[in-house]
Amino acid sequence: MKTIVFVGAGSMAEAIIAGMVKKEVIHPEGLFVMNKGDDKRLYSLQQKYGISIVCEQRDALKKADLVVLATKPQDIHQAMMDISPFLNQTSAVLSVIAGVSIDTIEKGLGARPIARAMPNTSATIGRSATGIALNHAVDASLETQLLTLLNAIGLVQQVDEQDLHTVTALSGSGPAYVYYLVEAFEEAAIQKGLSPDIARSLIIQTLEGATAMLKETKEEPATLRENVTSPNGTTAAGLQALADGNFKTLLAKCIDEATERSKELSLAACKMKQ
Numbered sequence: 001m002k003t004i005v006f007v008g009a010g011s012m013a014e015a016i017i018a019g020m021v022k023k024e025v026i027h028p029e030g031l032f033v034m035n036k037g038d039d040k041r042l043y044s045l046q047q048k049y050g051i052s053i054v055c056e057q058r059d060a061l062k063k064a065d066l067v068v069l070a071t072k073p074q075d076i077h078q079a080m081m082d083i084s085p086f087l088n089q090t091s092a093v094l095s096v097i098a099g100v101s102i103d104t105i106e107k108g109l110g111a112r113p114i115a116r117a118m119p120n121t122s123a124t125i126g127r128s129a130t131g132i133a134l135n136h137a138v139d140a141s142l143e144t145q146l147l148t149l150l151n152a153i154g155l156v157q158q159v160d161e162q163d164l165h166t167v168t169a170l171s172g173s174g175p176a177y178v179y180y181l182v183e184a185f186e187e188a189a190i191q192k193g194l195s196p197d198i199a200r201s202l203i204i205q206t207l208e209g210a211t212a213m214l215k216e217t218k219e220e221p222a223t224l225r226e227n228v229t230s231p232n233g234t235t236a237a238g239l240q241a242l243a244d245g246n247f248k249t250l251l252a253k254c255i256d257e258a259t260e261r262s263k264e265l266s267l268a269a270c271k272m273k274q
């Protein structure tokens with residue numbers, strides 16, 4: 001892939017650009033960005049990554065091998081109307097927009113190879129957990145190229161498009177749940193008298209250690225949990241409090257509500273175009 005155009009130059013576009021440039025999966029000269037009106041932002045991305053700005057090289061859209069859609073869902077129809085007259089018939093599309101279906105993109109940009117991905121903000125440091133769904137026009141060669149591009153920002157799992165709602169709820173939004181958990185543990189520890197610095201460093205290391213244990217030992221989470229839990233000990237007391245507060249039910253509701261919201265966004269985006 002020689003030319004990739006980002007339509008939308010916000011935080012998610014930057015995270016992906018940063019990953020691609022760092023992993024050298026494409027030469028920065030082949031990366032182009034455009035947005036709605038924030039010129040300062042475009043110049044700052046140009047400076048930082050050595051990439052180019054679409055309006056300075058008008059034919060970028062025409063020669064794009066891949067167009068990455070990275071606007072907010074409510075802006076996608078306008079963005080598709082803006083770019084479609086300039087798009088080459090053969091350009092593939094990769095959308096990272098929550099809740100905008102492949103069908104909606106096909107209607108806006110015509111039949112072409114389209115992939116929908118749901119990364120998360122850990123893409124910024126190359127550690128996204130990304131789900132991707134492809135339409136039938138994506139051939140094996142393009143599939144490999146797309147997976148290579150997205151591997152530059154972390155782990156990629158291919159799913160059916162309908163499952164992207166759950167992926168969005170689970171790993172797209174997931175970092176926010178983890179940060180919320182950290183906030184809650186920190187507040188509780190500080191209330192008990194720990195200094196904020198010590199509380200934060202202990203929590204971060206605990207999360208890092210626990211996730212590394214899951215990865216490296218390949219043990220079931222339940223086994224690892226049981227290993228921590230001494231009979232009648234402190235962990236058992238803490239876990240009991242979580243069970244009494246219906247922790248699992250609450251997390252199931254969290255995923256359920258986020259999944260439903262993804263479906264609502266999808267429907268709203270689909271209606272917007274009619």
Ligand SMILES: NC(=O)C1=CN([C@@H]2O[C@H](COP(=O)(O)OP(=O)(O)OC[C@H]3O[C@@H](n4cnc5c(N)ncnc54)[C@H](OP(=O)(O)O)[C@@H]3O)[C@@H](O)[C@H]2O)C=CC1
Binds near residue numbers: 010
């Ligand atoms: N943040 C997250 O954790 C995740 C976000 N996503 C998805 O990524 C997408 C982008 O999110 P994020 O980067 O946070 O959003 P931002 O608001 O940071 O960026 C949106 C970008 O879209 C641009 N834009 C708006 N309208 C147009 C247009 N007509 N043509 C070209 N560009 C346009 C904006 O330009 P301007 O600034 O000039 O208005 C801006 O550069 C969202 O759809 C979100 O669902 C996916 C996974 C995770």
Ligand SMILES: O=C(O)[C@@H]1CCC=N1
Binds near residue numbers: 173
């Ligand atoms: O909150 C949102 O809608 C987006 C999608 C996943 C993460 N952020």
